[in-house]
Amino acid sequence: MSSRTIRALALATAAVLASTALAACGSDEEKASTSAGAGAEAETLRLGYFPNITHAPALVGVNKKYFEEALGTGTKLDPKTFNAGPAAIEALFSGAIDATYIGPNPAINGWSQSKGTALKIIAGSTSGGAGLVVKEGINSAADLKGKKIATPQLGNTQDVALRAWLKENGLNADQQGGGDVSIQPQDNATALQAFAQGAIDGAWVPEPNLSRLQLESKGKLLVDEKTLWPNQEFVTTHLIVSQEFLKKYPGTVKKLLQGHVKSVKYIETNNAEAQKAANDQLAALSGKPLKDEILQAAFKNLKFTHDPIASSLYTSAKNAESVGLLKPVDLKGIYDLTLLNEVLKADGQPEVSDAAA
The missing domain is CATH 3.40.190.10 (Periplasmic binding protein-like II)
Incomplete structure (x- = not known):
């Protein structure tokens, strides 16, 4: 049995056992900037994302080939789509993907279930764009x-x-x-x-x-x-990565973040073109683009940002605890924004924080 399979099984087992023993902690010593071989790169990056406008930075990044350009010829991009967060977390646990755009609660659950060993949040992506619609x-x-x-x-x-x-x-x-x-x-x-x-x-x-x-x-x-x-800001989508992948291939993760930053910047500065790129990617995935009025309404209701809006993540965890979907969990160490802030600084943009308030 390969070491990769053993690690995947260990994570899956941790997910099952976590319901009776959930206590997660992280170590600042695990920061990507101190990882050995900071320039190491993977042959393939398997990136998850959802066919939702809340994942527009991913849709645009894939459609405009920003991720592929950032990764270069040494790493192949293998994008995979999911309907909702729990399925993406299962894929991360099993080793089927290396990183994914995802909502806060599945990321919190994944952190809790793996006792802080499975993932790191490495960037913000989207705020807003969710709510309750009812009949008359x-x-x-x-x-x-x-x-x-x-x-x-x-x-x-x-x-x-x-x-x-x-x-x-x-x-x-x-x-x-x-x-x-x-x-x-x-x-x-x-x-x-x-x-x-x-x-x-x-x-x-x-x-x-x-x-x-x-x-x-x-x-x-x-x-x-x-x-x-x-x-009126809360994290709807952020970008997470497998801790194992981050430790082995920080160079690849940094290039992923370069593509992510370029995608968010494109949305901010070329909104109409970004809407088209996102819609073209949705059409490629589903076979049917969104109507213009839907597309415009959705983009208007969203804010795309590198800031992970960390305070809302901690509140989301408390909400999940209050409704019985999460045991109390220590989220210290769930963020590693080191590489993101390096990329932002190089691009002349302000750094972001993982502060709880």
Whole structure:
């Protein structure tokens, strides 16, 4: 059995055992800048991302070949797509991918399950662009009692956000679809169809599905998630990497971050062209581009940033704990922004912080 397979099995076992013993910690000694062989590069970088506008830096980076250009001829880019975070974390654990764009709660779960050994958050990507869309006649949290609401996947970022919001409003929802509100995790395409057909009463989803539910199915935005956060900013998507990959190939990770920074910068300075690039990539993945009105509405509702907005990650962890989807966990060491700040500094941009507040 190869050492890679042994490590993958060990991580998978850690994920199972974590439900009874969750205590994670990180060491500053693991920072990428102190890793041996800082210029080491991998033959292949397997990068995960989702076919959502909240992952626009990934969509643009793949479409415009910014990642491939940054990696150069020595490393092949192997992009892979996922519907929601838990599946991407499983792929990271098994060794099927090396890095992925992902939401905060799956990253927190992965950190917790592996006792701080599986991953590092290495960059921010996206803020905002999620919320609860409902059918007409639902005007408050109280009106949701007895209703069916979809989320992308049990334990994903939007699922936790919905459960925490319901709890704050005196409503309960269990993990089996029971309680005051029946939460029904399902992939985004299914949720869109189910809402249009009246099979569900609403959905807490990310863009572009947030805009699609409103513009295509005449849904009503009951909760814009950014209004629940300080300064209306919270992490929707960030970039994580396998700790094993980071330690072995910091040179490749730095080049990945160079591509990421270039992609975010392109979105900031060429927004219309970036929208087209993101939509072209969505079309390549799904066979169907978004309508212009959906695309424009989704981009307007999002902020793309290198800043991981770390304070919101810690709050998301507390929310997951409060709804029974996470045991108490120490998140110290979950960030390693060393290489990102090197890239930002070289590009003349301000560095970012992993401070909790």
